Amino acid sequence: MEHWKSIQIDNPSMWPSQTQVELPEPHVDARGSIQSIVNLPMKNVSLITSVKGSLRSNHYHQTDWHYMYTLEGSYDYYFRPTDSGEEPKAVRVNKGDLIFTPPMEDHATVFLQDAVLLVMSRNPRDQESYEADVRRVILIDPDGYI
Secondary structure, three states: OHHHHHOOOOOHHHOOOOOEEOOOOOEEEOOEEEOOOOOOOOOEEEEEEEOOOOEEEEEEEOOOOEEEEEEEOOEEEEEEEOOOOOOOEEEEEOOOOEEEEOOOEEEEEEEOOOEEEEEEEOOOOOHHHHHHHEEEOOOOOOOOOO
């Protein structure tokens, strides 16, 4: 059953071209609404909680991509192409926002409030698969970000 982890299910032509992704209009009727978030094959959906003041990521993925949908809270998302030497760009992310991170993009998140994120990933999220693909970087200095 482990063979599913190595099957490629997408290609770059399917990815959004911008970091901050505009959501399609929800379907609304008398029962409520349905908001599509990601219409793309993926292998994992994770719920991640982060406390105010925390720093996450400070890494890049060799092959993985992920979408981050903010259910609660806010954070600053920093990013740049891996090995570019560029100054990182930053986007303020709030409840209801969707961010896309492609492979080979350094990224870091600084949480301004307690936050809950729904994260959808190309690759499986078991620890072995994750660690094989991720590479740590210091995009945001952990000792000087607040």
